Amino acid sequence: MGFLSYLISGLGLGSVYAIIALGYTMVYGIAKMLNFAHGDVIMIGAYVSFFALNSFGLSLPVTILLAVTVCTALGIVIEKLAYKPLRQASSLAVLITAIGVSYFLQNGAQLLWSSSTKVFPSVFGNGSITIGSLSVSILTIITIMTCIVVMVALTLFINKTKTGRAMRACSEDKGASTLMGINVNSIISITFAIGSGLAAIASLLLCAAYPSVFPTLGSMPGIKAFTAAVFGGIGSIPGAFLGGLLLGIIEIFAKAYISTQLSDAIVFAVLIVVLLIKPTGLLGAKQNEKV
Amino acid sequence: MLQVSDLKVNYGMIEAIKGISFHVDDGEIVTLIGANGAGKTTTMHAISGLLKPASGSISMDGTDLTRTAPHKIVSMGLAQVPEGRRVFAQQTVEENLDLGAYFRKDRENIKDDLDYVYDLFPRLKERHTQLAGTLSGGEQQMLAMGRALMARPKILLMDEPSMGLSPLLVSEIFHIIEEINRKGTTILLVEQNAKRALAIADRAYVLETGRITLNGTGEELANDERVQRAYLGG
Numbered sequence: 280m281g282f283l284s285y286l287i288s289g290l291g292l293g294s295v296y297a298i299i300a301l302g303y304t305m306v307y308g309i310a311k312m313l314n315f316a317h318g319d320v321i322m323i324g325a326y327v328s329f330f331a332l333n334s335f336g337l338s339l340p341v342t343i344l345l346a347v348t349v350c351t352a353l354g355i356v357i358e359k360l361a362y363k364p365l366r367q368a369s370s371l372a373v374l375i376t377a378i379g380v381s382y383f384l385q386n387g388a389q390l391l392w393s394s395s396t397k398v399f400p401s402v403f404g405n406g407s408i409t410i411g412s413l414s415v416s417i418l419t420i421i422t423i424m425t426c427i428v429v430m431v432a433l434t435l436f437i438n439k440t441k442t443g444r445a446m447r448a449c450s451e452d453k454g455a456s457t458l459m460g461i462n463v464n465s466i467i468s469i470t471f472a473i474g475s476g477l478a479a480i481a482s483l484l485l486c487a488a489y490p491s492v493f494p495t496l497g498s499m500p501g502i503k504a505f506t507a508a509v510f511g512g513i514g515s516i517p518g519a520f521l522g523g524l525l526l527g528i529i530e531i532f533a534k535a536y537i538s539t540q541l542s543d544a545i546v547f548a549v550l551i552v553v554l555l556i557k558p559t560g561l562l563g564a565k566q567n568e569k570v
Numbered sequence: 571m572l573q574v575s576d577l578k579v580n581y582g583m584i585e586a587i588k589g590i591s592f593h594v595d596d597g598e599i600v601t602l603i604g605a606n607g608a609g610k611t612t613t614m615h616a617i618s619g620l621l622k623p624a625s626g627s628i629s630m631d632g633t634d635l636t637r638t639a640p641h642k643i644v645s646m647g648l649a650q651v652p653e654g655r656r657v658f659a660q661q662t663v664e665e666n667l668d669l670g671a672y673f674r675k676d677r678e679n680i681k682d683d684l685d686y687v688y689d690l691f692p693r694l695k696e697r698h699t700q701l702a703g704t705l706s707g708g709e710q711q712m713l714a715m716g717r718a719l720m721a722r723p724k725i726l727l728m729d730e731p732s733m734g735l736s737p738l739l740v741s742e743i744f745h746i747i748e749e750i751n752r753k754g755t756t757i758l759l760v761e762q763n764a765k766r767a768l769a770i771a772d773r774a775y776v777l778e779t780g781r782i783t784l785n786g787t788g789e790e791l792a793n794d795e796r797v798q799r800a801y802l803g804g
Contacts, residue, residue: 455656460644460673
């Protein structure tokens with residue numbers, strides 16, 4: 280394997296991180312909270328897809344639709360039940376609640392489906408495309424394409440639709456948004472819905488690449504994607520993409536050229552260095568107040 | 571048009587507004603003057619629904635605003651220019667103005683109102699593609715006013731529009747407030763700049779540590795000895 284193929288698999292892995300990181304960054308941007316249960320929504324999505332494909336024999340498009348629907352609904356319900364009552368509470372209380380929701384989902388999954396690992400069926404096959412000496416798996420191509428589609432669609436949504444513009448307004452100033460007639464609660468709800476729906480898509484891509492399903496499956500990708508969001512500048516949508524892609528590339532390069540065992544440590548070390556130099560992340564907004 | 575009765579508002583543990591009553595009639599400019607911390611902004615936030623009153627009522631044309639969802643209040647014809655402008659810094663001037671008309675469905679009229687705002691504030695038209703965060707303080711104030719006007723309000727609440735502006739700009743802003751009022755919009759103005767506010771107000775109230783201590787026409791209060799001593803530096 281050469282440099283170019285490492286780069287492409289890094290982009291593939293990074294695409295998954297980017298899609299997950301969007302959930303963190305959008306929720307942070309609007310609700311100003313870190314939703315640490317986000318990774319576990321991925322896990323739920325993985326189980327839903329697993330059962331849909333394996334036990335019910337549903338087709339891939341139906342499975343995707345089902346997983347997205349379930350995760351979207353789950354995101355809305357989590358926000359309504361766990362976070363909305365804490366809107367006026369301290370951010371520490373919200374953070375602890377998010378960790379609580381995360382444990383609740385993990386243990387719930389363990390109770391319902393046991394802690395034993397289930398093998399995710401192959402969905403995109405093992406095919407690959409070879410150009411000269413470079414061989415790229417179909418899965419990697421699908422993953423990167425999905426990431427691009429999500430990026431374009433989300434950017435259009437945020438900038439061109441009325442709801443998207445209301446989301447941008449809420450991320451800047453909820454009080455002033457309310458004065459404009461924006462229903463801040465429903466905007467927060469929509470944000471959770473989008474983030475969780477994207478988590479479902481990420482879960483399929485993740486399980487297609489690493490075909491094991493278990494209750495804590497979302498933890499590590501969740502933490503990595505959170506890192507990616509911070510890396511890119513939490514609250515910034517382009518930042519989540521950039522952070523995700525870079526994180527994936529760094530991880531694969533670290534595995535390939537330095538050490539497989541140390542790759543995660545290297546990823547986090549890079550994050551620390553970036554935050555030391557630029558505390559708001561790569562594309563993080565600098566808050567300027569004008570008088 | 572707007573009737574506030576025995577309003578009490580708590581700010582955390584502090585009783586910030588201790589039972590005030592006042593009203594604004596159709597077509598008037600009414601001003602609420604008072605020192606820093608008297609409760610002016612708290613009153614404004616209670617009216618526009620950003621703060622929940624502890625007791626009392628706020629009604630507009632007979633509808634109780636304290637029972638209305640905060641985001642619905644603007645669609646009833648009450649818009650606010652908040653203290654400190656609070657424009658959306660990361661959005662352009664025109665996007666800010668569009669957000670002012672967020673709840674409206676009447677597209678054709680929105681275009682007319684945009685022209686009206688640009689007529690009132692030609693500077694905003696010149697800078698319509700610029701990010702609001704890059705505007706000067708005075709321009710941001712104009713944008714906040716324009717944004718509120720995009721709601722086509724019956725009554726406009728303005729919280730400290732002159733704060734931090736040069737005397738020249740303050741004059742310009744006050745002229746525009748009178749102009750907006752002449753075009754038929756009722757105005758409730760909160761100001762620390764009591765002299766200017768009383769000069770344009772039909773009626774005025776003096777707010778002191780959460781209570782209304784004086785009221786009268788703008789002229790009466792401007793000539794009142796107590797007001798002169800406390801607020802007009804005389």
